[in-house]
Amino acid sequence: MNLLIKSATIIDPAGPFHKQNLDILIEKGIIKKISNSIKNINNFKEISLENLHISQGWFDSSVCFGEPGFEERETIENGLNTAAKSGFTAVAVNPNTNPIADNKSAIEFIKNKANGFATALYPIGSLTKNAKSEDLAELYDMQNSGAIAFGDYNKPISNANLLKIALLYAQNFDALVLSFPQDNSIAGTGLANENINSTKLGLKGIPTLAEELQVARDLFLLEYTGGKLHIPTISTKKSVKLIKNAKKKGLNVTCSVAAHHLVLSDDELKEFDTKSKVMPPLRTSKDIKALLKGLKDGVIDIITSDHNPIDVEHKKVEFNNAKFGTIGLESLFGALNKVVELETLINCLTTNPRNRFNIENSSIKEGEKANITLFNPDSEYEFKLNNILSTSKNSIFLNKKLNGKVYGVISNNKLVL
Structure with missing residues (x-):
């Protein structure tokens, strides 16, 4: 999986790029480059989303x-x-x-x-x-x-x-x-x-x-x-x-x-x-x-x-x-x-x-496997039935106002949006 993430604010308190807004190049599931601006010379799939934050x-x-x-x-x-x-x-x-x-x-x-x-x-x-x-x-x-x-x-x-x-x-x-x-x-x-x-x-x-x-x-x-x-x-x-x-x-x-x-x-x-x-x-x-x-x-x-x-x-x-x-x-x-x-x-x-729980812990830095969550912390919406993806619908937050939208994940050499 090859991706270029454009203009993402990194939330990674233990990592070297915390709170910085950067581009991230991923090749074959590995973070290859993190920089202010990366040109898409290989025509990789580009991810550019509103107010994109990652962790x-x-x-x-x-x-x-x-x-x-x-x-x-x-x-x-x-x-x-x-x-x-x-x-x-x-x-x-x-x-x-x-x-x-x-x-x-x-x-x-x-x-x-x-x-x-x-x-x-x-x-x-x-x-x-x-x-x-x-x-x-x-x-x-x-x-x-x-x-x-x-x-x-x-x-x-x-x-x-x-x-x-x-x-x-x-x-x-x-x-x-x-x-x-x-x-x-x-x-x-x-x-x-x-x-x-x-x-x-x-x-x-x-x-x-x-x-x-x-x-x-x-x-x-x-x-x-x-x-x-x-x-x-x-x-x-x-x-x-x-x-x-x-x-x-x-x-x-x-x-x-x-x-x-x-x-x-x-x-x-x-x-x-x-x-x-x-x-x-x-x-x-x-x-x-x-x-x-x-x-x-x-x-x-x-x-x-x-x-x-x-x-x-x-x-x-x-x-x-x-x-x-x-x-x-x-x-x-x-x-x-x-x-x-x-x-x-x-x-x-x-x-x-x-x-x-002794699970592998990876930071957002070059050379690491891409294990990333993508989200927008400023999106307000009402949580409705159509927001429920589970088979069961028993959500305690149904019809309540929520603040923050998840875009998806990059993990296990896969992108899910």
């Missing part, structure tokens, strides 16, 4: 595709094409398939299905067999087959001793353990954040305590065992404080936040719209403020879409019966671009998650 290719650390088992929600093929058009050159895919991805064969099936796309797929293996929080899965075998981390998606490890053993065992092969932050004995059958809104609406509440107890427990275990822990999709003010203190102690812990938890509060529930039913639940404006500060201060390392397609039969039902989850690949950038400072946002989508 390292974005990596989403928490994505669900249905395949195998729930292809009606999202196939791997459509999911990867959606990710590419949404600016992601790599995604980590959760193991909540049917059957659960808890063994070597399941990981290899998912990897093989993802060959040949612009967006690279990295499987996350289930930490426990069948995600039942009873016995550890075949972690070492799965890692050898391509799994980059281990966790039970949106299911807490209720047995503290099991997580202790997992953290100890995983150190033998330097594996990353994920632990979903919720204590189900406190959360029970809750549907929404326990607060004035859930009380007014008559919805069973999930208190912030359910998250914070689990985070505190997991950090105690990590302090005891050592190892590497990642806490996905935190949502409360106190969780930020707990992780901040753990990092000060020198514990090897990181955490992520889902895009919707940085923008939307539990006020969204007033319409009983099941698109707003997510896990963890939408919290309060005070929590949003604390999460944004946690990002700015570097306590929160990673931003994810937490993309979770749900078919219409399990979403367009009564609030009590609807499944938790929202799609988010297509809307992440536009939802956060004016809420989170651009450099912080790019870091939390590139360097930070790639380093934590």
Whole structure:
């Protein structure tokens, strides 16, 4: 693939050309030249787009595709094409398939299905067999087959001793353990954040305590065992404080936040719209403020879409019966671009998650593979059904104003616009 990118503003905080507006020549998928003005002497395909900005290719650390088992929600093929058009050159895919991805064969099936796309797929293996929080899965075998981390998606490890053993065992092969932050004995059958809104609406509440107890427990275990822990999709003010203190102690812990938890509060529930039913639940404006500060201060390392397609039969039902989850690949950038400072946002989508999940990290400079996301940070629009590329349409941002348009990606020697 040979390309000439014209007049692009480079957002690459760790690279040599940060905030410079330059031309970029790409030959056979490699960045050959970066300069003020490059003449197209070889008649390469030229990319010249309005207010074009580029960065390292974005990596989403928490994505669900249905395949195998729930292809009606999202196939791997459509999911990867959606990710590419949404600016992601790599995604980590959760193991909540049917059957659960808890063994070597399941990981290899998912990897093989993802060959040949612009967006690279990295499987996350289930930490426990069948995600039942009873016995550890075949972690070492799965890692050898391509799994980059281990966790039970949106299911807490209720047995503290099991997580202790997992953290100890995983150190033998330097594996990353994920632990979903919720204590189900406190959360029970809750549907929404326990607060004035859930009380007014008559919805069973999930208190912030359910998250914070689990985070505190997991950090105690990590302090005891050592190892590497990642806490996905935190949502409360106190969780930020707990992780901040753990990092000060020198514990090897990181955490992520889902895009919707940085923008939307539990006020969204007033319409009983099941698109707003997510896990963890939408919290309060005070929590949003604390999460944004946690990002700015570097306590929160990673931003994810937490993309979770749900078919219409399990979403367009009564609030009590609807499944938790929202799609988010297509809307992440536009939802956060004016809420989170651009450099912080790019870091939390590139360097930070790639380093934590041990994925190849490339800067925008001559001689590097072209792994690039193309976007316009100043494009305002209303997010409508026709902006959704996923098979499922359960977007929490539907009909909301977004700011920032993704043009596509250059990755794996392919251009997707």
